[in-house]
Amino acid sequence: MRETSLEEASLILKLLSDKTRLSMVGLLSKNDCCVCEFVEIFKMSQPAISQHLRKLKDAGLVTERRSGQWIIYSLNHQNVFYPLVRDVLNHIPDQGEKLVWLEKQGLRISCD
Amino acid sequence: MRETSLEEASLILKLLSDKTRLSMVGLLSKNDCCVCEFVEIFKMSQPAISQHLRKLKDAGLVTERRSGQWIIYSLNHQNVFYPLVRDVLNHIPDQGEKLVWLEKQGLRISCD
């Protein structure tokens, strides 16, 4: 396992220490998501969601791709910090239920 | 493994996301330490150190005991969040070298 410096580790932990971002990362570990899905799930303004995603992207924890009008976010398993992220996610409840709820509302965007 | 709620997990991660506290916890996983040792290691004011320790103590991550004039802090392995802490510590460099340095300076307090 690659050893992360203390500075790097605390930076990643700071990103994951926000409830919304931690849940986002948990969701992305299950399924890719677009911004508008996060807006529905977290009942938060679109700019607030975009700003959280930008922080995750700047750290390399997630990647984005365009699909039509949507920007689809994915968890970046290739990132050097992914092992830390994975270990942290092991300690939180499965966020997949939020996607089930989204689907029930008919708000799921199929991300392919 | 006990499943920590999202709120609880983010609270613990917030505590660990501070460089000083993360290093403190890493040190305590090796050896018990007193406040004055932390002051030397982190070259930080005594109140600043005490305030960090208080946050860790309030969350139950560390315990304290008095030994003469010193207050000795220990990592609380019994805490429900300890498994998360342990997994996080697995991703940071060994903080034990800071104790070696302290010993070389003749500043180590034998904690028993």
Add this chain to the structure above:
DNA sequence: TTATTATATAAGTAAATTCTTATATATGGA
């Protein structure tokens, strides 16, 4: 007892964080 050492706490300050609102850009459909 008095002084010294170790620690905690309180109050204030500067910086960082997370929202908000307003606005810009890009895509797709009528």
Add this chain to the structure above:
DNA sequence: TCCATATATAAGAATTTACTTATATAATAA
């Protein structure tokens, strides 16, 4: 082309955080 939808970004406000200095408490040593 024009409009609606999805997203990003910028600027500002409220809150939180991590320090500072000043002071209080407890133990030990002279």
